[in-house]
Amino acid sequence: MKVLRVALDVPLATLFDYAVAEDVDARVGDRIVVPFGTRSRVGVVVEEGDSSAIAADKLKRVTRVLEDAPRLPSQWLELMRFLAAYYQRPLGETVIGALPPRLRSLKPLPKKVREPAAAQTPSARFVSHHEPSAAQVHAIERIGTALGAFRAFLLHGVTGSGKTEVYLRLISRVLELGGQALVLVPEISLTPQLEARFRYAFPEARIALLHSALQDVPRTAAWLSAARGEAGLVLGTRLATLTPLPKLALVVVDEEHDTSFKQQEGLRYSGRDAAVVRAKLSGCPVVLGTATPSLETWQNALEGRYERVTLPERAVPGARMPAVRTVDLRRESIEHGFAPSLLAAIGERLPRGEQSLVFINRRGYAPVLACHACDWTAGCTRCTARMVLHRVGHCLRCHHCGDEAPVPRACPTCGNVDLKAMGRGTQRVEETLAVRFPGARIVRIDRDSARRRSELARTLEGIARGEADILVGTQLLAKGHDFPLLTLVGVLDADSALVSTDYRAAERLYATLAQVAGRAGRAKHAGEVLVQTRYPRHSLYAALASHDYASFAAAQLAERESAGFPPFVHEAALRAEAAKLAQAMQFLADAARLVPVPEEIRIYDPVPHVITRRADLERAQLLVQSASRPALQEFLHAWNERLFAAAPRSVRWHLDVDPIEFS
Numbered sequence: 001m002k003v004l005r006v007a008l009d010v011p012l013a014t015l016f017d018y019a020v021a022e023d024v025d026a027r028v029g030d031r032i033v034v035p036f037g038t039r040s041r042v043g044v045v046v047e048e049g050d051s052s053a054i055a056a057d058k059l060k061r062v063t064r065v066l067e068d069a070p071r072l073p074s075q076w077l078e079l080m081r082f083l084a085a086y087y088q089r090p091l092g093e094t095v096i097g098a099l100p101p102r103l104r105s106l107k108p109l110p111k112k113v114r115e116p117a118a119a120q121t122p123s124a125r126f127v128s129h130h131e132p133s134a135a136q137v138h139a140i141e142r143i144g145t146a147l148g149a150f151r152a153f154l155l156h157g158v159t160g161s162g163k164t165e166v167y168l169r170l171i172s173r174v175l176e177l178g179g180q181a182l183v184l185v186p187e188i189s190l191t192p193q194l195e196a197r198f199r200y201a202f203p204e205a206r207i208a209l210l211h212s213a214l215q216d217v218p219r220t221a222a223w224l225s226a227a228r229g230e231a232g233l234v235l236g237t238r239l240a241t242l243t244p245l246p247k248l249a250l251v252v253v254d255e256e257h258d259t260s261f262k263q264q265e266g267l268r269y270s271g272r273d274a275a276v277v278r279a280k281l282s283g284c285p286v287v288l289g290t291a292t293p294s295l296e297t298w299q300n301a302l303e304g305r306y307e308r309v310t311l312p313e314r315a316v317p318g319a320r321m322p323a324v325r326t327v328d329l330r331r332e333s334i335e336h337g338f339a340p341s342l343l344a345a346i347g348e349r350l351p352r353g354e355q356s357l358v359f360i361n362r363r364g365y366a367p368v369l370a371c372h373a374c375d376w377t378a379g380c381t382r383c384t385a386r387m388v389l390h391r392v393g394h395c396l397r398c399h400h401c402g403d404e405a406p407v408p409r410a411c412p413t414c415g416n417v418d419l420k421a422m423g424r425g426t427q428r429v430e431e432t433l434a435v436r437f438p439g440a441r442i443v444r445i446d447r448d449s450a451r452r453r454s455e456l457a458r459t460l461e462g463i464a465r466g467e468a469d470i471l472v473g474t475q476l477l478a479k480g481h482d483f484p485l486l487t488l489v490g491v492l493d494a495d496s497a498l499v500s501t502d503y504r505a506a507e508r509l510y511a512t513l514a515q516v517a518g519r520a521g522r523a524k525h526a527g528e529v530l531v532q533t534r535y536p537r538h539s540l541y542a543a544l545a546s547h548d549y550a551s552f553a554a555a556q557l558a559e560r561e562s563a564g565f566p567p568f569v570h571e572a573a574l575r576a577e578a579a580k581l582a583q584a585m586q587f588l589a590d591a592a593r594l595v596p597v598p599e600e601i602r603i604y605d606p607v608p609h610v611i612t613r614r615a616d617l618e619r620a621q622l623l624v625q626s627a628s629r630p631a632l633q634e635f636l637h638a639w640n641e642r643l644f645a646a647a648p649r650s651v652r653w654h655l656d657v658d659p660i661e662f663s
Contacts, residue, residue: 001019001050001051001056002019002020002022002048002049002050003017003018003019003020003048003049003050003051003052003059004017004018004019004020004026004032004045004047004048004062005017005045005046005047005048005049006018006032006034006043006044006045006046007043007044007045007046007091007092007094007095007096008034008036008041008043008092008096009041009092009093009095009096009097009104010036010041010092011090011093012090012092014090014092015046015047015091015092016034016036016043017052017053017054017059018032018034018043018059018060018061018062019052019056019059019060019061019062020061020062021061021062024062024064024065025065026045026062026065027045027048027071028045028046028047028048028074028077029044029045029071029072029073029074029076029077030044030045030065030066030071030072031043031044031065031066031069031072031099031103032044032045032062032063032064032065032066033062033063033064033065033066033106034060034062034063035060035061035063040063040106042066042096042103042104042105042106043092043096044072044095044096044099046077046091046095068108068109068114069103069109069224069227070224070227070228070244070246072244073244073246075281075282076244077095078281079242079274079277079278079281080094080095080098082277083267083269083274083277084267085633085637086269086633086657087267087268087269087655087657088572088636088637088640088655088657089266089267089268093266093267094267097266097267098242099223100216100219100220100223101216101219102216102217102219102220103220103223109220110217112221113217113220113221113224116224116228116230117206117225117228117230125202125203125204126168126169126172126175126201126202127200127201127202127203128165128168128169128201130162130165130315132162132165132166132169133162133311133313133315135157135161135310135311135312135313136162136165136166136169136311136315138309139155139157139166139309139310139311140166140169140170142307142309143155143166143170143285143287143309144170144173146285147170147173147174147177147249147250147284147285148249148283148284149283149284149285150279150280150282150283150284150285150286151285151286151307152276152279152285152286152288152300152305152306152307153285153286153287153288153306153307153308153309154256154288154290154293154297154298154300154301154306154307154308154309155287155288155289155290155309155311156290156291156293156301156308156309156310156311156549157289157290157291157310157311157312158291158311158312158313158314158321158518158547159291159314159321159514159515159517159518159519159522160314160315160316160319160321160482160518160522161291161311161312161313161314161315162311162314162315163254163289163311164194164197164254165315166287166289166311167183167252167254167287167289168197168198168201170250170252170287171183171198171201171202171233171250171252172201172202174232174249174250175202175205175232175233177249178247179232179247179248179249179250179284180226180229180231180232180233180234180245180246180247180248180249180250181232181233181234181248181249181250181251181252182234182240182241182243182245182248182250182251182252182275182278183198183233183234183235183236183252183254184236184237184238184240184241184251184252184253184254184261184271184272184275185235185236185237185254185255186237186238186254186255186258186259186260186261187237187258187260187476188211188212188213188237189456189476190254190255190481191209191211191235191236191237192456192457192460193457193460193481193482194235194254195207195209195235198233198235202232202233205232205233206225206230206231206232206233207231207232207233207234207235208222208223208225208226208231208233208234208235208236208243209222209235209236210222210223210226210234210235210236210237210239210240210243211236211237211239211240212237212239222234223243226243226244226245227243227244227245227246228246229245229246229247237260237271238260238261238262238263238269238270238271238272238274239271241271241274241275241278242274245282248278248279248282248284249282249284250284250285250286250287251275251276251278251279251282251284251285251286251287252286252287252289253271253272253275253286253287253288253289254289254290255289255290255515256272256288256289256290256293256294256297257290257292257293257294257297257511259508259660259661262658262660262661264661268654268655268656268657268659270658272288272294272297273658276288288306291514291515291518291549292510292511292514292515292549293549293553294507295507295553295556295557295560295566295567296566296567298553298557299557299567300567314522316522316523316524318524319521319522319523319524320521320526320527321521321527321547322489322517322518322520322521322526322527322528322529323526323527323528323529324517324529324531324541324544324545324547325528325529325530325531325545326530326531326532326533326536326541326545327339327341327342327530327531327532327533327536328533328534328536329532329533329534330534330536334532336428336432337360337428337429337432337492337493338432338436338490338492338532339532341530342490342530342532343436345488345490345528345530346358346433346437346470346488346490347437349469349487349488350437350439350440350469353466353485354485354486354487354488354525355463355466355468355469355470355471355483355485355486355487355488356469356470356471356486356487356488356489356490357470357471357472357473357477357483357486357488357489357490357516357519357520358429358433358470358471358472358473358490358492359473359474359477359478359489359490359491359492359516360425360426360429360472360473360474360491360492360493368386368388368389368421369387369389369396369407369408369419369420369421370419370420370421371411371413371414371416371418371419371420372416372418372420373411373414373416373418374411374413374414374416376411376412376413376414378396378405378408380398380403381403381405382398382403382613382614382615382616383398383403383611383613383614383615384611384612384613384614385398385399385611385614387403387405388425389407389421389425390425390427394406394407395407403615426444426446426472426473426474427444429472429492430442430444430472433470433472437469437470440469440470441467441468441469441470442468442469442470442471442472443459443462443463443468443470443471443472444471444472444473445459445460445471445472445473445474445476445477446473446474446476447474447476456476460481463481463483464482464483464484466485471483471486475512475516477516477519478512478515478516478519481519482522483519483522484522484523485523485525486519486520486521486522486527487520487521487525487526487527487528488520488527488528488529488530489516489517489519489520489527489528489529489530490529490530490532491513491516491517491529491530491531491532492532493532494509494513494531494532494533495533495534495535497509498535498538498540501610502662503560503563503565504660506540506556507556509540510540510543510544510549510552513531513544514544514547514549516529517529517544531544539552539555540552543555564625566658568627569625569626569627570625570626570627570628570629570632570658571623571624571625571657571658571659572623572624572632572636572655572656572657572658572659573621573622573623573624573655573656573659573662574588574591574621574622574624574643574653574654574655574656575609575619575620575621575653575654575655575656576588576619576620576621576651576652576653577617577618577619577651577652577653578617578618578650578651578652579616579617579618579650580618581608581612581613581618581620583618583650583651584606584618584619584620584651585606585608585620587647587648587651587653588606588620588621588622589606590646591622591639591643591646591653592606592622594639594642594643594646595635595638595639595642597635598631598635600626600627600628600631600632601624601625601626601631601632601635602624602625602626603622603623603624604622604623604624604625605622606620606621606622607620607621607622608620609621609662610662617652621662624636636655636657639655640655643655
């Protein structure tokens, strides 16, 4: 009797055995339909054998084999097994969750998607108007020699150094050899610009675009094109890492430091780390590109696990790194958030036809609506967080759970009608600049103004053509964009990260400021960056001004090592949510005693989250650390099995391996 072990997306950490008739050609990697309870489900065959622990007369039979997509390759299943084991999630959830939603359902695919695309003669014709610099040529040749074998490279290039050109020329070699290249970007907002660049460079190549904002049918079509080997280039966000690629020959992770590569729900995997594993399984090189490497990646390069290749200068002839200066807010008084010197610098650019970018990492009109009579502030009723005042729509919105509320006419505590908007968001900054520079064309870009990808792409194209004078934006404008006329960057409210309790705060602040500073002076005009701060002598700003990432990283790594933080230890967080905080805290306290704790493992006491209540649930966590990754993994595996069995239904919980968020 032939028995199949099937992965199903059900809340159990196990596989399920099914019998299959001898005349049914079901193999490992096939998607099949099986009965489960009172309904049918789509599953994936992960193993096969000739016996089962379940009696033969009680085994249910496979209903049918789905043949509308390629059989999932063994290498892909090996990646799924690794991710499920490392991130402590059920294999069924991992396997089924990696498929496009349309391929998880019983609904048949449209005929135009189901059938393979018409065959075309592979072409690697490459178009570029840029002659590579000596540093780019060295990078291309060094990484190019590794094609055909696994090796991890850190492509460390300053902003504007032409990392994308290196990617393109490496991809052209892969396409010439008939292989596939996978390029990952952290944000959906970056894909339109890169997609246009890639389509221009490879006009005859098939490009598959994969990200979560795609509708089901185009996403499924792109996935199938990649899985069939038809698409030579796959461009996408972290979910593209999970796509079968039978001819994978190169993996590129652009802006590898970006926290957007970490999934924050379900399978909480790192797209960057999964890409490295993917390249290793495929026997191909992986290139991690950035101007500001994560400290984990930098440490891997220092220890020789990754090979560092540098691009120390900007690619455009004559372009120089921008001059970074601090604006001392202890000496300059600010009005509506702006120091006089920053406003003057913006005013100087306008008659010259140059662009300025005002960066603030807060969207909305103002962070807080407050009453100065009784100190009331507008808080979310579902979260322990303040609500943000939005001028558009005239509402209060929680940026944690999405809840909205009307703006009150008076203070609900004391009745005072003179409520004040405290702090600055992008909308308020835009309004302030419009009053100060009435003739200027001001464009605001944040998640509120750029909800539609097509609108964002048109806006970015217009900026590049010079159809804006002043840009106001959040991190959406901080990376990956090339605006030739942008010569000034002004940074507001940078200091908050310097006093944060998050040990990663300084690393993230440096990366953000270096990236946003890198938007200035990328062409023939010199760039200038003005950072408003009350700590002008802080070492972070000194490193930023000298563009010396290495010294900043060395100082941060020394602090991390002495304090016992990653990358010198490995971490996991057990998080719990319940209707009452006491329930979550008790669950975590009980969980810490579920299994024996080896000497190599340290479990900290449970603590409430910084934002304790979110979406009407109280949240708490405990942290687990070990200097040994294998020891931590072994402990987590045993612990995870007990947690599945012991957790009460009143508590929602999850394990986050290699956590990066603690709020």
